[in-house]
Amino acid sequence: MIFSAIDEVNERLPGGERLEKSIDTTLFGESGKLDSLGLVNLIVAIEQKIEDEYGITVVLAEEGGLGDMAPFATTGNLVNHVSWILERKGI
Numbered sequence: 001m002i003f004s005a006i007d008e009v010n011e012r013l014p015g016g017e018r019l020e021k022s023i024d025t026t027l028f029g030e031s032g033k034l035d036s037l038g039l040v041n042l043i044v045a046i047e048q049k050i051e052d053e054y055g056i057t058v059v060l061a062e063e064g065g066l067g068d069m070a071p072f073a074t075t076g077n078l079v080n081h082v083s084w085i086l087e088r089k090g091i
Helices: 002-010 035-055 062-064 076-088
Strands: none
Touching: 002 035, 002 076, 035 062, 035 076, 062 076
């Protein structure tokens, strides 16, 4: 779901700013390619994919709190964050 959401976000980004689909990709922060709007677009795309796949609504930013950006720093962190949320929902 996350790589599929990255594909969606990449469609809106110029070629040199596209995200690599790798667990080590830095998404947000000092060396990340996404600005705050790009990060929001990615989060919304993932939330929509979760809703489409599992029929549940999640709010990824509220679950971790936007004050703590660590879950959104890298693709790996984001995978762990989404997995944790889905486990809490019993999925």
